[in-house]
Amino acid sequence: MADASAGRAGAAEEAGPSIRTLLLLAIPALLIGIASAVVLWLLDLVSGWLESAIWDGLPHAIGITSDNPWWILVVLTFTGFAVGLVVWLVPGHGGPDSATTGLSSPPPPIGTLPSIGIVVLISLAGGVSLGPENPIIAINGALAVAAFARFATKIPPLLIITLATSGTIGALFGTPVAAALVLTGTVAAVRNGGSLWDKLFLPVAAAAAGAETMHLLGGQTIAFHLPPYGTPNPIDFLTGLLVAAFSAGIGILAAFLFPYLHAGFHALRHPVLLTTAGGLLLGLLGIVGGPITLFKGLEQTGELLAHPGDYSAGMLAVFVIVKVVALLVAASSGFRGGRVFPAVFIGVAIGLLGHAVIPGIPLGLAVACGALGIVLVETRDGWIALFLGVALTGDLTLLSTLCVIVLPVWLLVTKAPHFEIEPKHGLARPPTALA
Structure with a gap:
């Protein structure tokens, strides 16, 4: 009898949260998701205005075009300054x-947010080869924690951070x-019982709210339309x-060089010298x-995929090399921003290069595999690499082929250097489990 009672008690402990708890917590999850999308949308809107003024209005006013080499050099150098x-x-x-942070890093103190917002706006508008993902996740996480610490103290801060991260990833x-896949590995580490989807319920609710809010606000999308893949051929597994x-391999090489370039730039010590030197190099690139x-x-990825036949293999190779170096320089020289979106551009350019030089490889497969490889290195997450490979092409028929291809590629990546610099001053590491 005692054993039976213990078994029932253990089963009760592993039952997971009640339906009532999930429904009650779904309300803040939806609110956080909506708010996260609105903050991202505002960041995109303001940076878009600044970008238009810098790259369209000012050049037109002084009688030059925005692709004038001197204008590119001046803008990027001044952006760094x-x-x-x-x-x-x-x-x-x-x-x-940002070189020391990832998508799920802990949020910074609330007092740092204005300066983070300013540097991200400057970087996005100025043409720096970094995306908004790391900083906007940090901003939304800090705002959510601060708001709920004031109005809903019973909700654990770790859950709030998870919901803000989910909502922002859904919006991005x-x-x-995307958020469900990113967080699957995290919630799988939880040992306090309950089903996986009990733990994913609230993050997915926040992510869905963020994604739908972003759609309603007219935000950008990563989905592009390419010719359908169709039925897989045996040779596709090899060429893909x-x-x-x-x-x-390109991503692993970049990850290997990253700490050396980061250390080299930071030897300059003074932040103005650091980012100005980075801006000057970005201008030259x-x-x-x-x-x-x-x-x-993101927009540039759309340009590549809108007219893939317009670019020769040589041009695509130049795009890959320049963008890889630009990503390393921007991430190493003190600019704030994420590395996923630039990595996607690099992967798409590699995919188009593969399509140009390998006879018979379908365009959609080449693009998906190019994105999969370097994103796998940057995120160290097979789920998000598979998701982006399919999402870019809008073709679900690629999924089974990609699921086979990702396995040997993971063996290449799993022991390779991480595309992230270890913090030197005891910064907290990302949480590995949900409360």
Whole structure:
């Protein structure tokens, strides 16, 4: 009898949260998701206005075009100088170095948020090769924790951070699926019972609210339309693997060089010197690669995929090299921003390069495999790499082929260097479990 009672007690402990608890917590989850999307949308809106003024209005006013090499050099150098001034003088100093953070890093103190917002706006508008993902997740996480610490003290801060991260990822990628996949590995580590979907229920609710809010606000999407893949051929597994492995190899090389370049830039010590030097190099790279290699890369990815036949293999190789170096320079020289969107551009360019040089490989497969390889290195997450490979092409028929290709590519990546710098001053590491 005692054993039976103990068994029932253990089963009760592992039953997970009640339906009532999930429904009650779904309300703050939805609110956090909506708010996260609105903050991202505002960031995109303001940075878009600034970008238009810098790259369209000002060049037109002085009688030059925005692709003028000198204009590219001046804008990127001044962008670096401006970011350096903020990091040096503004309270909060731009928050933590983005080279040391990932998608699920802990949020910074609330007092750093204005400086983070300013440097991200400057970087996005100025054409720096970084995306908004790391900083906007940090901003939304800090805002959510501060708000609920005041009005809903019984909700655990770790859950609030998870919901803000989910809502922001849903808004960034336009679907709650991305957040569910990113967080699956995290919630799987929880040992306090309950089903996986009990733990994913609230993050998916927040992500869905964020994604739908972003759609309603007219935000950007990562989905593009390419010719349908159709039925897999045996040779596709080999050619797709070649493209994915090459893309992963480029990412591994970049990850290997990242800490050396980061240390080299930070030897300059002063933030203004650091980011100005980075901006100058980004300007020179922009002259070599052209405007398509500037900015976070989402709109530029659309340009590549809208007219893939317009780019020769040589041009695509230049785009890959320039964007990889630009990503390393931007991430190493004190700019604040994420690495996923630039990595997606690089992966798509590699995919188009593979399509140009490997006879017979379908365009959608090449693009998906190119994105899969380097995103797998950058995120160290097979789910998000598979998701982005399919989402970019809008073709679910690729999924089974990609699920086979990702396995050997993961063996290449799993022991490779991480595309993230270890913090030097005891910054907290991302949480590994949900409360």
